[in-house]
Amino acid sequence: MSGLPPRPSPQSAPDPAAATGPQPSRAPGTAAADEPGAPRAIPVARPVKGPDGSRPRFSSDQIGFLERAAAEYGDIFRFRLFGMPVIVLNNPDHIHQVLVGNRHKYDKEVLLYKLVRPVLRNGLITNPGGELYMRQRRMMQPAFRPAVVARFADGMTDETNSMLDRWRDRYRPGQVADLSAEFSELTLHIVTRTLFSAQVGETARRFAEAFTETNDILGRFFRFPFPPLSVPTPAHRRLRRAIRRMDDCVSAFIERSSTPANAADSAVPDAGAGKPGHGIDLLHLLMNAVDEEDGGGMDFEQLHHEVLNIVVGAYETTTNAMAWAFQVLAERPDIEARLHEEIDTVLDGRPPGMDDLRRTPYARRVVEETLRMYSPAWQFMRRAREEDMLGGHRIPAGSNIYINSYILHRRPEYWEDPDVFDPDRFTPERSKDRNRHAYMPFGAGERICIGQHFALVELQLVLLAIAQRYRFTLPPGQPPVRPRPLTTLHPGGGVHLEVRPRSGATGGTPPAHDGHDGHGDGGEGQDGRPGPEPDTDPRSAS
Ligand code: HEM
Numbered sequence: 001m002s003g004l005p006p007r008p009s010p011q012s013a014p015d016p017a018a019a020t021g022p023q024p025s026r027a028p029g030t031a032a033a034d035e036p037g038a039p040r041a042i043p044v045a046r047p048v049k050g051p052d053g054s055r056p057r058f059s060s061d062q063i064g065f066l067e068r069a070a071a072e073y074g075d076i077f078r079f080r081l082f083g084m085p086v087i088v089l090n091n092p093d094h095i096h097q098v099l100v101g102n103r104h105k106y107d108k109e110v111l112l113y114k115l116v117r118p119v120l121r122n123g124l125i126t127n128p129g130g131e132l133y134m135r136q137r138r139m140m141q142p143a144f145r146p147a148v149v150a151r152f153a154d155g156m157t158d159e160t161n162s163m164l165d166r167w168r169d170r171y172r173p174g175q176v177a178d179l180s181a182e183f184s185e186l187t188l189h190i191v192t193r194t195l196f197s198a199q200v201g202e203t204a205r206r207f208a209e210a211f212t213e214t215n216d217i218l219g220r221f222f223r224f225p226f227p228p229l230s231v232p233t234p235a236h237r238r239l240r241r242a243i244r245r246m247d248d249c250v251s252a253f254i255e256r257s258s259t260p261a262n263a264a265d266s267a268v269p270d271a272g273a274g275k276p277g278h279g280i281d282l283l284h285l286l287m288n289a290v291d292e293e294d295g296g297g298m299d300f301e302q303l304h305h306e307v308l309n310i311v312v313g314a315y316e317t318t319t320n321a322m323a324w325a326f327q328v329l330a331e332r333p334d335i336e337a338r339l340h341e342e343i344d345t346v347l348d349g350r351p352p353g354m355d356d357l358r359r360t361p362y363a364r365r366v367v368e369e370t371l372r373m374y375s376p377a378w379q380f381m382r383r384a385r386e387e388d389m390l391g392g393h394r395i396p397a398g399s400n401i402y403i404n405s406y407i408l409h410r411r412p413e414y415w416e417d418p419d420v421f422d423p424d425r426f427t428p429e430r431s432k433d434r435n436r437h438a439y440m441p442f443g444a445g446e447r448i449c450i451g452q453h454f455a456l457v458e459l460q461l462v463l464l465a466i467a468q469r470y471r472f473t474l475p476p477g478q479p480p481v482r483p484r485p486l487t488t489l490h491p492g493g494g495v496h497l498e499v500r501p502r503s504g505a506t507g508g509t510p511p512a513h514d515g516h517d518g519h520g521d522g523g524e525g526q527d528g529r530p531g532p533e534p535d536t537d538p539r540s541a542s
Pocket residue numbers: 001002124125137309310311313314315317318321375376377380381440441442443444446447448449450451452454455
């Protein structure tokens with residue numbers, strides 16, 4: 001989860017970065033003072049004229065403003081974001097320093113996360129950092145290890161094939177489907193099934209309903225975050241009721257899981273995780289998580305917070321990535337044809353499983369390129385807890401730092417033809433000379449997305465399963481789909497495509513593998529990732 005709200009206030013917060021001295025707008029690299037070694041000034045970004053003569057402002061065109069400012073000012077600039085001074089970083093090494101090298105100097109005590117803390121409370125996403133955060137992350141990390149995620153893979157394929165089976169009755173060949181809506185439902189099914197085991201019954205359905213309502217109200221709040229969530233407007237009261245309903249569902253799952261028959265399997269959290277029939281799911285793993293430092297576990301209140309944070313983190317991000325991927329495939333039949341060829345050769349009609357991920361490198365590259373061009377969690381923030389130096393610029397304590405992966409992933413200094421969708425840019429040969437910090441769809445450092453393996457496995461399996469059985473074309477006269485910068489980066493207006501079953505394609509309906517077939521650790525690469533090119537991963541987790 002990430003994203004920045006448009007904000008009606010505050011009036012004019014002081015700008016710590018302005019304390020460096022007078023800050024005229026100037027090109028990057030211009031020194032603030034004449035003495036050698038003096039900190040270089042951070043230029044103030046003003047709306048920059050583009051080739052079409054317009055001067056986009058952040059308030060009306062966030063992407064346009066940032067793209068032009070990055071082109072004009074380069075690695076670093078500052079501006080007022082609805083009255084709040086922020087420093088924007090566009091240089092991969094500076095960003096790496098903030099998120100990884102000097103991470104102890106930064107935290108998440110910034111407006112963006114404070115706004116939603118009444119809802120997401122102290123879960124991983126909104127936790128500002130510090131002891132409680134570290135303890136939670138330590139306890140939760142094992143449940144997201146690639147080996148554990150691998151055991152949820154069959155459920156992912158299974159849910160996707162159930163959706164495709166429904167499509168047979170729902171869509172005539174060539175009929176337009178609202179894929180954004182389809183994928184919202186699919187991702188929610190996948191995450192609730194993973195959390196609450198394969199027996200997703202009435203309680204899981206009620207949880208999903210309450211979550212959808214929460215997400216809708218939060219989405220509207222982010223577009224106009226006033227009044228604060230603590231003010232009991234009718235919408236905010238509905239939000240609180242929806243959260244209570246979710247908490248009640250989680251309590252019911254916990255209670256069910258704690259009955260002796262169900263609890264038996266959880267004694268060793270890793271044993272049999274996710275295997276059908278074992279009743280082990282993500283919730284079990286978190287309930288039984290133990291902190292290696294103090295030997296304690298997670299209290300139930302905190303568990304409620306974490307469940308909500310996981311679903312929030314997993315829902316819109318993955319939905320949007322899927323929607324973007326199929327929009328691009330419909331626009332680029334050449335890429336779709338290569339993907340089909342790979343799928344047909346490797347799968348030969350059977351449903352995809354964990355072992356197929358490493359055998360389908362082109363599918364993997366389509367996922368990676370989708371996450372580059374349409375990075376769903378496209379912006380995030382930090383606060384400088386103490387002073388730092390970035391590339392010769394002084395970052396005063398208290399500064400708000402703004403990082404935008406959409407802009408970073410399209411900087412021409414690091415990406416050739418950045419606006420072209422080209423999965424082959426992720427081949428080992430073409431990746432090896434690239435700055436490895438120039439790609440960070442999942443963030444970096446200790447707060448890197450805990451669900452990144454989950455998301456990569458899910459996206460690749462869903463891509464394989466759907467493209468095995470369906471192809472997609474653009475409805476005639478459809479205008480281009482542009483990114484809509486909301487909390488996550490949506491395809492504006494949603495993705496609506498003509499769906500056609502692929503002739504002779506099989507792969508449907510049969511249940512996914514039984515999970516006992518030795519897929520075990522999921523064919524991970526050296527770094528534990530499922531992909532075939534482990535040593536060329538441009539992502540940075542450390
Ligand atoms: C394509 C899909 C996804 C993308 C692009 C994505 C992206 C991100 C990013 C960039 C962050 C770090 C934000 C920051 O540093 O401020 C993050 C954090 C997080 N994500 Fe994801 N995410 C995805 C899927 C998931 C999934 C599937 C889950 C859970 C199953 C998840 C759960 C979380 C959580 C709990 C955090 C907070 C981690 C922490 O601070 O310790 N995400 N995600």
